[in-house]
Amino acid sequence: MSDLKERLRSDLTTAMKSRDQVRVATLRMALSAISAEETAGESHRELSDDEVVTVLGRESKKRRESAEAFDGAGRTELAERERAEQAVLTDYLPTQLSxxxxxxxxxxxxxxxxxxxxxxxxxxxxxxxxxxxxxxxxxxxxxxxxxxxxxx
Structure with a gap:
């Protein structure tokens, strides 16, 4: 199992114990997306850390785009939720280039x-x-x- 995936699982357990609902929901969603990617295609395979980062980047992008759409529709509470989820995912992504x-x-x-x-x-x-x-x-x-x- 990749180190990053193991870290996600460990952090999920910690978030559950501390009752951090946003973090729990976000990490479950991320692990679900990783599992879906692992089972996609003809055979099951383990993702490398780089592939896990790609999946997390894709999920982060979805959150950013959803937040923009919710802002445009005047749904600020939903936009804030999406931004909070994106912030959780950002913790697991490489540092962005300046x-x-x-x-x-x-x-x-x-x-x-x-x-x-x-x-x-x-x-x-x-x-x-x-x-x-x-x-x-x-x-x-x-x-x-x-x-x-x-x-x-």
Missing amino acids: DEELASIVSAVISETGAAGPKQMGPVMKAVQPQVAGRADGRRVSAEVKRQLSAS
């Missing part, structure tokens, strides 16, 4: 690929994504690539 770090990675990839202009966005994104996996949201990466390619 804007400066992301800009330097994108700049390096643009110079490596020799990309010029927004039409070259695909190859740049393809080269940047593995370097920032789990440490920067795709929307942030896309915006930075677009900004730098438009400026060149």
Whole structure:
């Protein structure tokens, strides 16, 4: 079993003992998503820590998008619940890249690929994504690539 999955289970037990309802619900949801990913496909398999991080990142993104949708609909109490769940998931994700770090990675990839202009966005994104996996949201990466390619 991956270390991260074991940590999630241990933290769930701790949260249950301390009666932290948001944390309990969020960790159960995360473990359920991990189990679903493990049983998806033709055969059952154990996820690595990197794969668990990918699942948690996907769940975190769902929470962020739901919070934005609830805000737009004027449902602030539900939006706050989604943000609280996202905060719990963030504890298990790698530290996010700062804007400066992301800009330097994108700049390096643009110079490596020799990309010029927004039409070259695909190859740049393809080269940047593995370097920032789990440490920067795709929307942030896309915006930075677009900004730098438009400026060149």
